Each structure stands twice: as structure tokens, then as C-alpha cells.
Amino acid sequence: MLAATGKPKSQSAPERRIVPDVVRQHAEQAAFFWMQRDTLMAEDPPDLHVIAGVDRRLEANLDGLRIAGTAAWPFIVAAYEDFPEKGELFLYGWMAIEQNDDRRVAEAVELGRQSENDACGLVGALAWHKPVTIAPLVRDWIGAPDAFKRFLGLSACLGHGVDPKQMLARLVRDPDTRVRAASLRLAGKLKRADLAHELRAALNDTDEPTRFWAAWALNELGSGDLASPELRRVAVGGGPDALTALRAAVKAAPDKDVRAWMGGLLKTPETAPVAVRGAGMLGDRTILHWLVHQMRQPALAVAAGGALLELFPEARQADLFTTEPSQVGQAFEHHFGDAPSNLPVAERVKEWAKNIG
Numbered sequence: 001m002l003a004a005t006g007k008p009k010s011q012s013a014p015e016r017r018i019v020p021d022v023v024r025q026h027a028e029q030a031a032f033f034w035m036q037r038d039t040l041m042a043e044d045p046p047d048l049h050v051i052a053g054v055d056r057r058l059e060a061n062l063d064g065l066r067i068a069g070t071a072a073w074p075f076i077v078a079a080y081e082d083f084p085e086k087g088e089l090f091l092y093g094w095m096a097i098e099q100n101d102d103r104r105v106a107e108a109v110e111l112g113r114q115s116e117n118d119a120c121g122l123v124g125a126l127a128w129h130k131p132v133t134i135a136p137l138v139r140d141w142i143g144a145p146d147a148f149k150r151f152l153g154l155s156a157c158l159g160h161g162v163d164p165k166q167m168l169a170r171l172v173r174d175p176d177t178r179v180r181a182a183s184l185r186l187a188g189k190l191k192r193a194d195l196a197h198e199l200r201a202a203l204n205d206t207d208e209p210t211r212f213w214a215a216w217a218l219n220e221l222g223s224g225d226l227a228s229p230e231l232r233r234v235a236v237g238g239g240p241d242a243l244t245a246l247r248a249a250v251k252a253a254p255d256k257d258v259r260a261w262m263g264g265l266l267k268t269p270e271t272a273p274v275a276v277r278g279a280g281m282l283g284d285r286t287i288l289h290w291l292v293h294q295m296r297q298p299a300l301a302v303a304a305g306g307a308l309l310e311l312f313p314e315a316r317q318a319d320l321f322t323t324e325p326s327q328v329g330q331a332f333e334h335h336f337g338d339a340p341s342n343l344p345v346a347e348r349v350k351e352w353a354k355n356i357g
Contacts, residue, residue: 028079139153262279277306279307298335
């Protein structure tokens with residue numbers, strides 16, 4: 001157990017008595033659980049029940065670090081030096097903000113600037129803290145000359161749904177592409193109809209993510225006719241925003257038009273998985289038998305599994321998936337090799353469907 005002194009938190013207070021191995025474990029597990037959470041959130045679709053359990057374990061370890069206070073820093077620094085990954089960056093940024101330590105916050109910003117994963121760990125730390133806690137930082141960053149700090153400020157606003165008011169009108173035209181993309185995304189999330197002109201202009205931006213988030217934001221404002229071409233292009237492109245684009249493209253047009261588009265995608269092997277996954281976003285549970293058929297094709301199985309879970313969240317509780325391609329058949333083993341994949345087993349799904357009627 002950690003021993004707390006009971007004194008108020010202070011940067012100048014003496015370090016608290018701790019059990020080093022326990023604090024080290026808290027630091028390592030906090031970094032691991034946030035990394036696990038971030039990975040689980042990227043699954044298609046994410047299992048929010050499992051993520052809630054991870055959140056509880058993460059918060060328990062963060063509590064241990066709160067109790068340890070400044071004495072936890074050697075372990076946090078060592079964790080990042082050993083594994084400079086997104087979970088360790090989250091931990092570094094979270095603790096710096098938690099202790100209101102300007103020097104450590106500045107260090108976290110520089111570590112985020114150097115990270116290879118778009119500083120998602122530091123962005124996650126900003127999202128984990130309450131808005132009132134990070135408000136002074138966000139106010140300083142969002143108008144800073146440093147583009148990376150502007151990006152961090154916008155990311156914090158995105159994480160908490162905070163509107164920077166008139167500042168956003170300037171940021172959607174920011175010279176930095178990453179800032180522009182984040183600003184447009186925030187404009188869509190907040191449904192800032194007053195920025196519709198800027199969103200339409202951004203559809204012609206030379207930067208691809210900027211164009212995509214402009215289209216996504218316009219779709220959120222109800223201008224799906226303008227947004228659809230860009231959303232569909234990104235959806236079939238297979239990039240990091242493809243799934244978000246597909247979901248938006250389904251929303252952007254009438255059901256009849258979306259089904260016709262997907263019918264065309266089904267005719268081409270390269271785009272057929274997009275159509276199968278998109279079918280699960282239409283909300284039509286009567287396609288279950290058709291999905292089972294798609295699950296028997298290695299190239300379509302993962303997309304069909306994602307569609308199944310979206311239409312039938314209760315399917316998570318049944319034993320319908322496997323991570324071993326060899327259990328599904330030789331064709332699956334040849335197609336997936338050693339790549340980890342969560343594959344639906346068509347015969348299990350078929351039997352489950354019969355049982356639930």
C-alpha cells in the first residue's frame with residue numbers, strides 16, 4: 001500500500017513515502033491500460049462494455065500515482081525512456097497536468113511533438129482531465145504562434161466538445177494543415193452553421209485530410225449532397241479515416257442512393273468489403289442471412305463480422321468469433337496467414353441466428 005502524508009498537493013512539498021515497486025507497477029499499468037483503451041476504441045465496432053472495464057482499472061492506477069505525488073516521477077520518466085509509446089506519453093502528460101507542473105507540461109509537449117503517432121497519448125491525457133483543469137493550457141495554446149500547440153488546444157476542444165467561439169473562424173483557415181483539419185472537424189462536431197462558407201471552400205483544399213473533414217463537417221450540417229463525393233472517395237480509399245467516411249457517406253444520401261452505390265462496390269473485389277461493412281450501417285437486421293454468406297469468403301469475412309456486431313450487439317456475448325484462421329478453413333488460413341484477425345465463424349452465426357429466431 002502507498003503511504004500518503006495527508007498534506008495538500010504542492011510542487012514544493014517533500015516527496016511522500018512510497019513503496020517503489022508498487023508505484024512502478026501503477027505507472028506501468030496506467031500506461032498499458034490507456035494504450036489498451038486506445039486500441040480497443042479503434043476496433044470495428046468498439047466494445048464499450050469492455051472499454052468501461054479498462055477505464056476502471058486505468059483510473060485505479062492513476063489514483064495510486066495521485067497518492068504517490070511527485071515521488072512517482074522517476075518511474076514515469078523511466079517508463080517513457082524504456083518504451084516511448086502512446087501509453088507512456090499519455091501517462092507523462094496526464095501526471096504533468098495533474099500536478100500543474102509547468103516544466104513537466106512543457107516536456108510533455110516536446111515529447112508529443114516528436115512522437116510518431118500524432119501525439120495521440122498527449123491528446124488522450126487532455127481528454128481524460130476535466131475541462132476546468134486544462135482550460136488555462138487550452139487558452140494559451142489555441143492562439144499560440146506554435147502550430148503544434150494550436151493543434152493540441154483544438155484537440156482538447158474536440159475531446160470535450162468545447163466551442164472556441166470566434167477563434168474557430170480563424171483556425172479553419174490556419175496555414176498548418178493539421179490545425180485546419182482539426183478545426184474543420186470541430187466545426188462539424190459543434191454544428192457551426194456560421195462557418196458553412198469556410199467548410200465549402202475547404203473542399204478544394206490541397207490537403208487530403210482537410211478536404212475530408214470539411215466534407216464530414218458539411219454532412220453534419222445537413223449538406224450531404226456537397227459532401228458525398230469526397231466522403232465516398234475516402235471510404236473506398238482504405239486510409240485511417242475510411243470507416244468514419246463510410247459511416248458519414250451512409251448518412252449523407254437517401255437510403256435508395258446509398259444501396260445503389262454499395263451495389264456497385266460489390267461488383268469489384270477491391271471495394272466489396274466496403275459495401276459489406278456499410279450494409280451493417282443501414283440498420284436493416286433482415287440481411288443477417290446474407291451476411292452469413294459473406295462470412296464464408298475470406299476477403300469479406302472481417303467486414304461481415306463488423307456488420308454483424310453493429311446490427312446485433314448482443315452477438316458479442318455468444319461464441320461466434322475466432323482469432324485462429326485455421327479454425328475456419330484452409331482458405332482462411334492461406335488468406336490471413338499469421339495476421340491477427342477476429343473472424344466470424346459462419347456456421348456458428350447461422351446456428352445462433354436460428355436459436356434467436
